[in-house]
Amino acid sequence: MELPFTIDLRDRTAVVTGGGGVLCSTFARALGRCGARVAVLDLNIDGARRVADEIQSSGGSAIAVQADVLSAPSLRDARERVTAELGPCSLLLNGAGGNHPRGTTSRDFYEPSPAGADELTSFFDLDPSGVEFVFRLNFIGTLVPTQVFARDMTGMKGASIINISSMNAFRPLTRIPAYSGAKAAVSNFTQWLAVHFSKAGIRVNAIAPGFFLTEQNRTLLLNADGSPTPRAGTILGHTPMGRFGEAHELIGTLLWLADEKASSFVNGTVIPVDGGFSAYAGV
Numbered sequence: 001m002e003l004p005f006t007i008d009l010r011d012r013t014a015v016v017t018g019g020g021g022v023l024c025s026t027f028a029r030a031l032g033r034c035g036a037r038v039a040v041l042d043l044n045i046d047g048a049r050r051v052a053d054e055i056q057s058s059g060g061s062a063i064a065v066q067a068d069v070l071s072a073p074s075l076r077d078a079r080e081r082v083t084a085e086l087g088p089c090s091l092l093l094n095g096a097g098g099n100h101p102r103g104t105t106s107r108d109f110y111e112p113s114p115a116g117a118d119e120l121t122s123f124f125d126l127d128p129s130g131v132e133f134v135f136r137l138n139f140i141g142t143l144v145p146t147q148v149f150a151r152d153m154t155g156m157k158g159a160s161i162i163n164i165s166s167m168n169a170f171r172p173l174t175r176i177p178a179y180s181g182a183k184a185a186v187s188n189f190t191q192w193l194a195v196h197f198s199k200a201g202i203r204v205n206a207i208a209p210g211f212f213l214t215e216q217n218r219t220l221l222l223n224a225d226g227s228p229t230p231r232a233g234t235i236l237g238h239t240p241m242g243r244f245g246e247a248h249e250l251i252g253t254l255l256w257l258a259d260e261k262a263s264s265f266v267n268g269t270v271i272p273v274d275g276g277f278s279a280y281a282g283v
Contacts, residue, residue: 007255007262010035012158013086014258015078017069017145018096020047022214023164026247027093027254028052032060034255037086041067041078041145042096061086069096069141075148088152091258094145094163097138097186098216102130103178123177131178138182142189154200158260161197163190163206167274170208183208187270194268203267205257210274211235212245240276249273 014031018024019040025047032038032055040055040062042048048064055062063085067078082089106120113120142163153159169187172180187206194204213221221232221244228236236242253273256262272278 007034007259009091009258012036012090012258013039013082013088014091014093015039015041015082015089015145015149016093016095017041017067017141018164019051020044021095023209023212023247023250024093024095025051025054026251027095028062029055029058030251030254031091031093031258032062033058034258035060036091036258038062039065039078039082039086039089041065041069043068069094069145070136072144072148075145079148079152083152088156089149090153090156090159092146092149092153092161093254094142094161096141096145097164097182098134099176099179100130100133100137102127103134103176104130105175105177108174126177134178135182135185138179139185139189142186146193150197150202153202154197156201159202160258160260161193161202161204162254162257163204165190165206165208165270167208167210167272167278169270170272170278190270191268198267203257203260203263205263205266205268206270207250207253207257208270208272208274208278209250210239210245210272210277212247212250235277238277238280238282239274240280243275245273245275 014036016024016028019028020042028038028040028051038055040048040052045066052062052064065078065081068074105123110123163186165187166183168180169183190204190206221229223229250273253271
């Protein structure tokens with residue numbers, strides 16, 4: 001039987017926020033290989049340029065755009081340039097996000113700190129400004145780009161928004177209450193947007209990655225010799241597939257959600273790609 005579709009994005013303009021990062025650069029390159037015109041948005045313009053140059057050197061079409069996902073004026077400037085050089089956005093990938101030490105506790109469980117242990121951070125020591133930073137980066141950093149770029153997408157055939165949530169949204173991890181809560185907000189917002197835009201022709205879905213090695217978490221998960229830290233050992237012990245994911249293993253889900261023919265009736269979903277972590281009860 002012949003498949004009813006192939007992944008062909010040659011008529012699409014894709015905007016990828018956080019496009020200079022490990023995972024989102026992989027997303028941007030994959031979209032470029034499928035023919036999409038890719039705008040790589042990142043606050044770090046050098047990282048964005050590197051990714052755009054790689055797409056161009058492989059025969060694709062891409063531009064690097066410096067943008068702050070928390071600033072509507074910055075994003076409106078980015079939208080103006082993207083529209084002028086690549087055409088209006090029809091695929092928005094909200095990938096910018098991350099955690100912050102000030103929204104993180106030192107231990108899994110609360111215990112009174114021993115004398116002289118001022119360096120430990122308990123729940124009672126969490127800095128509200130650090131928690132706010134994490135919520136703003138992940139949730140507001142998804143809201144504002146959507147407000148700016150989705151204006152051009154209403155009524156457009158095949159328009160799609162893909163948010164990046166996390167398996168933390170399904171099962172909050174110890175130590176990172178701000179990040180887990182913020183990603184839960186992204187998942188909920190994904191479902192809200194899917195309903196809100198359902199009559200405007202825009203599908204909205206999310207990918208929830210499990211544990212992938214990135215520059216942000218590498219030192220937390222690996223020792224200097226490359227062996228797993230105790231926390232990483234716990235993670236791997238609760239991942240039925242017994243390993244960390246590799247960035248390329250997210251591409252199939254991304255392209256499936258991006259392609260109108262492949263996922264035309266998929267809307268409001270949050271797809272875990274986590275090696276079974278969210279399905280495993282630990283026994």
